Amino acid sequence: MAPIKTCVLGVGLGGLTFHVPFVLARPTLFKLHAVMERNPQGPGGKLQARFGEEAAKGVIIHRDIDAVLADPEVELVVISTPSETHYELAKKSLQAGKHVLVDKPVTAYFSQAEELGALAKSKNLVLYPFQNRRWDSDFLTLRKLLDLPADDPKSLGTLFEFESRFDRYRAELKGSWKDQARPASGLTYDLAAHTMDQALVLFGRPQKITAFVENIRGLGSKEVDDCFTIFLHYPGQKAASGVQPQSLKVILRGHILSVRTPQIRYVVRGTRGTFSKGGVDVQEDQLKVIPSPAAIGTTAEYGVEPEEIWGTVENLGPDGKVVRSVWPSTERGAYVGLYENVAAVIRDGAEQAVKWEQSATVIELIELAYKSAKEERTLEVPARA
Structure with missing residues (x-):
């Protein structure tokens, strides 16, 4: 066609x-x-x-x-x-x-x-x-870890805490429209839109939400937030080991005054192990300087994370001692996959990989996060069909 x-x-x-x-x-x-x-x-x-x-x-x-x-x-x-x-x-x-x-x-x-x-x-x-960050290398790699069977020695077991962060250090205002008090401005709309979407992909709709949203630098309009911590509350699930966490907490964070290299990206805790990782997907930096779009997905480096920001898994071994191992970012980042799906949907009637209703839910939860922060309380997330 x-x-x-x-x-x-x-x-x-x-x-x-x-x-x-x-x-x-x-x-x-x-x-x-x-x-x-x-x-x-x-x-x-x-x-x-x-x-x-x-x-x-x-x-x-x-x-x-x-x-x-x-x-x-x-x-x-x-x-x-x-x-x-x-x-x-x-x-x-x-x-x-x-x-x-x-x-x-x-x-x-x-x-x-x-x-x-x-x-x-x-x-x-x-x-x-x-929602391009569904095609981040680290998110695709993490999904492979979470899909391991329960008897795999690197399995995290039943999850009870999942932390996803986009932190950075910027002591001054950026000087763009994002610093202005407009609808959908602020760090929560900018970055929680990514982490919230990934959480919904993995865990679905939460039962409750608790949020802390603020302008921590005190710069510009106090209505434009530059720091957020959002807790999504899910019911616990019975683990194969018989250990039953009371709940799963998904913690989404974005901080503007984080001095760290590399920045923390994920910390995932389960009944049998912990996964941790720093750094972010390399595609954005590559795309900013890529000499020709023809290089996307065709060069050996495109979408491939360097080993120094690969994640680690720490599991309890049979003897009760902690076994630490690298969890390589084997999945190549591929934002172009989203565009390929868009073409298939338009031309062939294929199913959308990212459904509109899912991103609408992201906005619903962001609105609830602001309400929770303002009222200083945990809110129920209304059930929807």
């Missing part, structure tokens, strides 16, 4: 790092038909400045969303603009009959996410959330 003619809205860091490269990397699946850039400098704008004249050749630069939606050639709209604009741009695109891929956070409010989902369904259009 013909490649899907795509328009990327926004050619800042997000658009040029996480979207344009994958559209260009799969020419049999996608054609970069246009981008939206309000004030392009030069004939090819930022696209040409980043990837060269050949990549920008024939790509239309639309100045606003009305021009994009009036273009009958555009089949897929990719939204990589400031978070507060996602809902409006997605709604207009769906109303115009376009398929839509939306960067995270998909909306500022759960009600908006529900509305968009219903609109896409009524028009039989694909509405896809860009």
Whole structure:
């Protein structure tokens, strides 16, 4: 079938790092038909400045969303603009009959996410959330560990604590729209949107939520948080060993003043062992400097984590002593897998690897996290079909 003619809205860091490269990397699946850039400098704008004249050749630069939606050639709209604009741009695109891929956070409010989902369904259009970190090398590798059979000597047993973190050190404001008090701004919307999604993939919908959200640096608007700790509460499950943890606690953290190298990424504790890992998936850093999208998935280094940030497993051996071993990051990071699935959904009617309802739940839980922090109490998560 013909490649899907795509328009990327926004050619800042997000658009040029996480979207344009994958559209260009799969020419049999996608054609970069246009981008939206309000004030392009030069004939090819930022696209040409980043990837060269050949990549920008024939790509239309639309100045606003009305021009994009009036273009009958555009089949897929990719939204990589400031978070507060996602809902409006997605709604207009769906109303115009376009398929839509939306960067995270998909909306500022759960009600908006529900509305968009219903609109896409009524028009039989694909509405896809860009939850790329399901294709992180370390997350894919961790899933293999958690899938080990109970009798494997490296099995963690029954989990009772799962900690997932995105910490960094930044003592000053970044100086972008993310520092401003707008809908869907703040570190929780920015990074918990990833860790929350991964938690839902692994454990499903929690029963309760307890959150602590604050502006710990005291910089800028106090309404823009730069630090969060979110507890998701799950009921305990009976372990094969007979040990029965009372509950599973999923702890999601993001801290802006963490001085550590590498930063902690995961700490997972079970009845038979503990997994710990530092560092983050390498794809973002690689994509920022990649000379050509053709290198995605084709070079030996792409998506491969260095050994120094591989995780470790510590298990109790038969003699009761702790056995420590490396758990290699054998799974190559592959954000392009998300784009390949988008193409399969649009062209072949395949099942979405990331369902819209899942990302809507992420927004629902983020809203509950803010409410929990504000009211200083644990909240019930309402059951949904």
